[in-house]
Amino acid sequence: MSFTLEKAQAAEPKVLANGMKSFDHFRQLAGNPKLDEFFVDASELERLLPGLPLAGDSALEKLSMIADNSYKTYAVGISEWNASGGLDRKREVEYPPASHKIGYYDGLALVEVWVINPPVVTVMHGDLVVESLHLALSYTDEKRFYDERVSLELGNMLEELGYEFENRWS
Template structure:
């Protein structure tokens, strides 16, 4: 299914018993903006595509109480990525991660390739981050299930936007 946020926003929302809109229903209508994600050399990414917005856990770190990982996560639109020539993949993303050893991600950044140019906002700390609704849509179910702290912070952020997971832990 293609990513169509406007269609999802125009559709009749599914209202839950507590009066909140169902994020699960909204996500089925909108789709997922993220096409792929993988680790690249952080220095090369900054040289090739400076100023990318924070996404994933790095953006959630700036918008909530979640602490970031040992690496930064960035989002880039597919057109800009393809025009840049891209970078060599250094590692693939796995849930659970292949290793949690200190230093395993040294020098790496996680890049998310999006079907659209990621809409951005300024976090209260001044960092440029992906718009919160788009950020929530970009999280895979695997990541949400694997990491309860991410699920909790996403749930809190979505509540501020009038949405709620029908089942926050799955």
């Protein structure tokens, strides 16, 4: 499915019994802006593509009460990623994670390659993060159901936007 945020926003929303719009229905219409994600060398990413916005758990940390992982997550549009020549993959993403060993992710960053240039906002201390609705759309069910803290914070963030998960952690 291609990413079609404008069409999803223009479509008739599915309204739940509590008056909130269904995020699950909206996501089916909009799709996921993220095409791929993988770990790369953090210093090489900063050298090749400086100033990328935070995405994933790193962005969610700036917008909520969760703590980030031991690595930062960034988003980049596919056209910018391709124009840069890209970087070698160092690790693939797995749920549950392959290792919780201390130091396993040292020197790595998680890069999310998006079909669009990620829309950004500036939050505390000048950090650039992807916009909230796009951030929520970029999470897969696999990640959301694996990590209860992410599910809860995404749910809280979406409620502020008038959406609610039909299937979320209590």
